[in-house]
Structure formats: structure tokens, C-alpha cells
Amino acid sequence: MSSAPSTPTPAVRRGGGSSAGRTPGGTGTSRGSGPFLALIAVCTAVTAANIYLAAPLLSLIARDFGSTPSAVAWIASVAQLGYAAGLLFFAPLGDTVNRRRLVTGLTLVTTVALIASAVAPGTGALATAVFVASAATVVPQLLVPLVAARAPAARRARHVAAVIAGLFTGIVAARVLGGLAGQAFGWRWVFAGAAVLTLALGLATALVLPSERQPRHGSLFGGLTALPGLLRRSPDLWRASVRQAGMFGAWSALWTSLALLLTGPAYGLSTATAGLFGLFGLTASAVAPLAGGLVDRFGAARVVRGAYLLAAVSVPLFWLGGHVIWALFVAAVAIHAALVASHVANQTLALTTTSSPATANTAYVVSGFAGGATASALAGTAFTHFGWGGVAAVAGVWLALGWGLTAVRRGRR
Structure with missing residues (x-):
């Protein structure tokens, strides 16, 4: 999809964003709103849920394989690492490859991997299948740049927010419906059901995507090699990526470990x-x-x-929630509100700050999920050795790093 120069959106200009990016927009199309936008949001919800299927099922998976929940908590981190790997290799292709074919292919791979997860004979096989499924579950990040490019300039953040709302709805569905279905039918049927939904929504979305001939620049995976230089040339993209890595890491540390607290002795x-x-x-x-x-x-x-101020308040509330349930209620609302507000702002900035929106979006989302996966892994270890207080400490450190690193670099500039 070619892009034409345009002025930066009001959000980027007031938010300190660079005006160097070239972003189509300002006119909007029927494909950028209405039923098309709704289908993309639903597809995003279904595919995003695949990354978080394992988190609410850890206790059931551990019981099936004769282990303990904390011993299999690393599978949730594997899912996030797989997603980050898929973003590195597949998401930049949105600038150079026909999205319809790419979405179709990734949907089929995800479906097969989810079925393999459902029949996995052990934790090793399950982790491998989850990694592949998560790596291929990058369809939302192929669609967000398309939505942003086709949105009217004055409403770009709102259109991006609609897709992000679908993404977080999928995360909620993975935890709530996944936990209920796993309790009723077993964890394997949860993965099987996800395979069916992914196939149906993924192919339906691919059918309505515009058939476009993307300009080919360099090698097929040239976007991957361009990521470091793109981050160096765009301070706004770098800042958005690091801050979201800190925010998402704090959220992931708390949220992926929450099932261990709630189903444990406390x-x-x-x-x-x-x-x-x-x-x-x-x-x-x-x-x-x-x-x-x-x-x-x-x-x-x-x-x-x-958003960062709200997240900073939520961390001590989560720590207190290790002892009183009402604090967990308040903290859960606060951390989700902080995460999504930060995500909408940072991703809108990332999409409008360069002339390669798909590649820039890859740098942004990979940073976030790498931060989330690392924090989740550390949180699992912290829970084993230090309990829930250790998890809260990991979240607090991640928030401090996300804000502190960008504040230092900005001050030096």
C-alpha cells in the first residue's frame, strides 16, 4: 500500500511526535469504518486471545501433566516470546506483501498449531505448539496500520482505539471464557475451540481485505533489518516503544501471575x-x-x-491485594485502564512518525511484548521464591525502567 505525504495528526503534533512520517489519511474510506472496522476488531479479539489462552489454564495443565502450576508458568512466557518473534519476521511484511494472502497463510498456520496444542502429550510439545501459534498470531498488527492509514486524520487515534478495544476484549475472553471452558470441558478443548474461531474469523477478514499490490523494496525481510536504524532515526518511535515495554511488562508480570495467587493458598x-x-x-x-x-x-x-501515574498507583494496590481482595479489584481496573490508554497513545504515535508504518509498528509491538515476556518470566520466578510481593516488585521495577530510560535520553537530547 503506497502512502502519500500528509501533515502530522493533531495528536502527534501536540504530543511531541515527529512530523517526519508520511501517513496517508485525512480523507477516510468506507473500508476504514463501519462493518469493515467492526470485523477487524472482532478478528483482532479472537486472534489476540490465542496468546493468553494458557495463562488461566496453568493449574489444569499442571494437573494433567503431574506438575505444579508454578512449574508450568513459563508456558505463558513462551506464548509472548513467540508473538514477539512472529512480529519480527511477519508484521513488517505489511509494507511489502499483499495483506490478503499473508492473513490467509498465517490464519492456517495458527489453526494447525492450536490443534497441535490441544493434543500435546507433554509440556515440551505444548510449549512448542504454543510458540508457533503465537508467532503466527500477528494478524492484528497487520491490520492496525491499514486502519490508521485509511482513517481521517482528525479521528486516527479513535480508529486505532477501536481495534485496540477488540484486542483487549480478546485478552479478557481468553481469561474468563478460557477459565470457565477449561473447568467445564478440560484445557485441551479450549485450544481446539480457539482453532475453530481463528480459522473462521481469519479467513472472513482475509476475504474482505483490499487486494493490493505492495511496492517491493529490497529483500522480503528487509523490514526486519531496517528496525534498528528506524529506531535510531525516530526518537518518538524509540520513546513510545520503551515506554510501552515498561507498561506492558508491569501489566504482564501482575496479570500472568494472578491465577497463581488466586488459586493458591491465599x-x-x-x-x-x-x-x-x-x-x-x-x-x-x-x-x-x-x-x-x-x-x-x-x-x-x-x-x-x-497512564504511567495510574499504573504507579496500581502496583502497591496489587501488593495489598495479596492480603485483601478489594485491593485486587481496584488494582485490576486501574492497571487495565493505564495499559490501554498508554497503548492507544503510543501506538498512534508509532504509526504516524515514519514513512514505514508496518515496520514502525513492528518495532513498537515487539518492544512491548519482549518487555512483557521478560517481566512474566521474572515474575514467575519471583512468585516461587518471594511470593506475591516479589511479583509486585517486578512490576514496579518495570514501570520505573520504562519511564526512567526515556526521561534520561530525552534530557540528554
């Missing part, structure tokens, strides 16, 4: 009941449109600053 809840806790994630779906409007009106920088 609360002793069942997998299904613990899964219902994910309903607090609906905060994200409600906040996304509001955050999009705030970014379009006030700019990305202010929204991200407010």
Missing part, C-alpha cells in the same frame, strides 16, 4: 472462579475509545504521562 479459588477475575479487563474495552478521543484532542505525551 485465596484457594477454582480455575473457573479465578478466570472470572478477568472481567475487570473489560475496563480496557471501555477506556480505549475515551483514550483515543483524548489523544486526538490533547496529544500522546499527556495521555501516556497520566
Whole structure:
């Protein structure tokens, strides 16, 4: 999809973003709104859920394989690492490859991998299948640049927010419905059902995508090699990527470990009941449109600053939640609101700061998920050795790194 020069959006200009990027927009099309946007949001919800299927099922998986939940917690991190790897190799292709064919191929690979997960004979085979499924589950990040490019300039953040709302709805569905279905039918049927939904929604989305001939620049995976240089040339993209890595890492540390706390001695809840806790994630779906409007009106920088302050408040509340349940309720709402507000602002900035939106989006999302996967892995170890307080400490450190590193670099500049 070729792009024409345009002025930066109000959100980017007020938010401290670079105006060097070339982004199509300002006119909008029927494909960028209405039923087309709704289908993309639903497809995003279904595919994003695949990355988080294992988290609410850890207790059931451990029981099936004769292990303990903390001993299989690393599988949730494998899913995030797989997604980051898929983003590195596949998402940049959105600038050079026909999206319809790419979405179709990735949908088929994801479906096969989810079926392999459902019949996995052990943790090694399950982790491998989850890694492949997550690596191929990059369809949302192929569609977000398309939505942003076709949105009217004054409403770009709102359109991006609609897709992000679908993404977080999928995350909530993975935790809530995954936990309930796993308790009722077994964890293997959860992966099998996800395979069916992924196939149906992925192919339906591919059918309605515009058939476009992308300009080919360099090698097929040239976007991958261009990532480091793109981050160096765009301070705004670098800042958005690091800040989202800190935010997403804090969220991942807390959220992927939450099932261990809720089903452990502190609360002793069942997998299904613990899964219902994910309903607090609906905060994200409600906040996304509001955050999009705030970014379009006030700019990305202010929204991200407010999101970090809210996340900083949520961390001690999560720590307190290791002892009293009401604190977990408040903290869950706060961390989801902070994450989605930060995500809408940072991703809108990332998509509008360079002339290669798909590649820039890859750098941004890979940074976020790499931060999330690393924090999740550390949180699992921290929970084993230090309990829930260790998990809260990991989240606090990740927030401090995300903001502190960007503040230092900005000050030096």
C-alpha cells in the first residue's frame, strides 16, 4: 500500500511526535469504518486471545501433566516470546506483501498449531505448539496500520482505539471464557475451540481485505533489518516503544501471575472462579475509545504521562491485594485502564512518525511484548521464591525502567 505525504495528526503534533512520517489519511474510506472496522476488531479479539489462552489454564495443565502450576508458568512466557518473534519476521511484511494472502497463510498456520496444542502429550510439545501459534498470531498488527492509514486524520487515534478495544476484549475472553471452558470441558478443548474461531474469523477478514499490490523494496525481510536504524532515526518511535515495554511488562508480570495467587493458598479459588477475575479487563474495552478521543484532542505525551501515574498507583494496590481482595479489584481496573490508554497513545504515535508504518509498528509491538515476556518470566520466578510481593516488585521495577530510560535520553537530547 503506497502512502502519500500528509501533515502530522493533531495528536502527534501536540504530543511531541515527529512530523517526519508520511501517513496517508485525512480523507477516510468506507473500508476504514463501519462493518469493515467492526470485523477487524472482532478478528483482532479472537486472534489476540490465542496468546493468553494458557495463562488461566496453568493449574489444569499442571494437573494433567503431574506438575505444579508454578512449574508450568513459563508456558505463558513462551506464548509472548513467540508473538514477539512472529512480529519480527511477519508484521513488517505489511509494507511489502499483499495483506490478503499473508492473513490467509498465517490464519492456517495458527489453526494447525492450536490443534497441535490441544493434543500435546507433554509440556515440551505444548510449549512448542504454543510458540508457533503465537508467532503466527500477528494478524492484528497487520491490520492496525491499514486502519490508521485509511482513517481521517482528525479521528486516527479513535480508529486505532477501536481495534485496540477488540484486542483487549480478546485478552479478557481468553481469561474468563478460557477459565470457565477449561473447568467445564478440560484445557485441551479450549485450544481446539480457539482453532475453530481463528480459522473462521481469519479467513472472513482475509476475504474482505483490499487486494493490493505492495511496492517491493529490497529483500522480503528487509523490514526486519531496517528496525534498528528506524529506531535510531525516530526518537518518538524509540520513546513510545520503551515506554510501552515498561507498561506492558508491569501489566504482564501482575496479570500472568494472578491465577497463581488466586488459586493458591491465599485465596484457594477454582480455575473457573479465578478466570472470572478477568472481567475487570473489560475496563480496557471501555477506556480505549475515551483514550483515543483524548489523544486526538490533547496529544500522546499527556495521555501516556497520566497512564504511567495510574499504573504507579496500581502496583502497591496489587501488593495489598495479596492480603485483601478489594485491593485486587481496584488494582485490576486501574492497571487495565493505564495499559490501554498508554497503548492507544503510543501506538498512534508509532504509526504516524515514519514513512514505514508496518515496520514502525513492528518495532513498537515487539518492544512491548519482549518487555512483557521478560517481566512474566521474572515474575514467575519471583512468585516461587518471594511470593506475591516479589511479583509486585517486578512490576514496579518495570514501570520505573520504562519511564526512567526515556526521561534520561530525552534530557540528554
